[in-house]
Amino acid sequence: MAQIPRLVVAGLSSGVGKTTCMVGLTIALRRRGLKVASFKCGPDYLDPSYHHRASQQTCHNLDGWIMGQDAILETFQRASRDADIALIEGVMGLFDGASPRSPAGSSAEIARWLQAPVLVTVDASGMARTIAAIESGLLHFEPDLPVAGLITNFVGSQSHKNLLQEALRQLPVIGGLPKRPDLAFPERHLGLSTAREQAVPQAQLEAWADMVEEWFDIEQILEIAGNAPSLPTASDVMEQPSSTRCRIAYAWDEAFHFYYEDNLARLRRLGVELVPFSPIHDSRIPDADGLYLGGGYPELFATELANNSAMLASIHSFAERGKPIYGECGGLIYLCESLQDLDGKTHSMLGLLPGYVTMKDKLQALGYVEVETQDPSFLGDAGTRFRGHQFRYSTIVMDGSITESYKLRKRRNQELSREGFRKGQILGSYVHAHWASNPQICENFIQACEAFR
Structure with missing residues (x-):
């Protein structure tokens, strides 16, 4: 207890x-x-x-x-x-x-x-x-x-x-x-x-x-x-592993800092060395086997992100080696071709996904969603399910040739839509996924990164 x-x-x-x-x-x-x-x-x-x-x-x-x-x-x-x-x-x-x-x-x-x-x-x-x-x-x-x-x-x-x-x-x-x-x-x-x-x-x-x-x-x-009573001891308390399985670099600065801490903790407990870097301030990503681009406010720092040509080139080189890149919400925006801010100015982003993002002054999506993957990826086989949340003030227009890997079901009204944009080993989505809803996803992502050790 x-x-x-x-x-x-x-x-x-x-x-x-x-x-x-x-x-x-x-x-x-x-x-x-x-x-x-x-x-x-x-x-x-x-x-x-x-x-x-x-x-x-x-x-x-x-x-x-x-x-x-x-x-x-x-x-x-x-x-x-x-x-x-x-x-x-x-x-x-x-x-x-x-x-x-x-x-x-x-x-x-x-x-x-x-x-x-x-x-x-x-x-x-x-x-x-x-x-x-x-x-x-x-x-x-x-x-x-x-x-x-x-x-x-x-x-x-x-x-x-x-x-x-x-x-x-x-x-x-x-x-x-x-x-x-x-x-x-x-x-x-x-x-x-x-x-x-x-x-x-x-x-x-x-x-x-x-x-x-x-x-x-x-x-x-x-x-x-x-005076709160004792709790039964939780059964799934994983200890820190004795060896490192892979290194995953994750974006962490003023523009990108929305991560579920539980997701990061799961990666660490399964043997991942997490290495933070700044897409705004650093000139290159750290030596890593996978890349995790979390959410945040890239629209507030679009000029700085677009002007950091050394970082853009570093991530492009990483992508060319076929290593897994996973982006959520702000991370998805950064992966796209461009971002248009509320003043109508267009900023070039990474261009690894053929998408064009426009910021809006009104909320575009909010609420819980359940995801079912439609094709195999580094998250798992087709039919993999997990849960997450959407919260965004932007819209995206994606080239019709892109693979839409997710079928989304909204929790509130059961409305269905397609999302989860994948190109090779690059996957981006507006969904903030929580891996407690399917812990195998975390393991699958690690195994995909391990292949590049």
């Missing part, structure tokens, strides 16, 4: 300040000498960048629909192994997930699987006795869910927070933050911008920690987390 103090910081909806509370609480706990393991429910890449800054530890995604219960338990226990406490930020509202009629993919599902007490963040601005109705709903909608307290955000004063506590009948108010527009994190698309140092200075994160120490009952939070 594994005894890990833990709790879920959930919300009634998006935009109630979950990430702000997570950041402030994480730093406040670290000031007490505690090592904090952080997690994010759902397929989000942005909030984890804040958790990483706050905890100085890698943040892991936990997604019930994509990963399944066994992988959730294994990832959570592995990443929490040496921590004093684990904090898990929810996604959207507490009960929101892959379906409006089931708990699949929701924060509530993760809390139940991990037997983790839940603190629910509420926008309490302009509210008093109504908080009691919210409390009643939280306690009775799914009675087996361990809701342990409320965080009442956007309160007008300490007196307002005390008034809310007086209105409640069972749950404690363990904290709450006032509105501070001067300390708000920058936003882009559907959520926060990434927590890059130049965009979010450390002093801004520390200021939220100062407020958490003033407005939260941290001792009560530690007591709630410490």
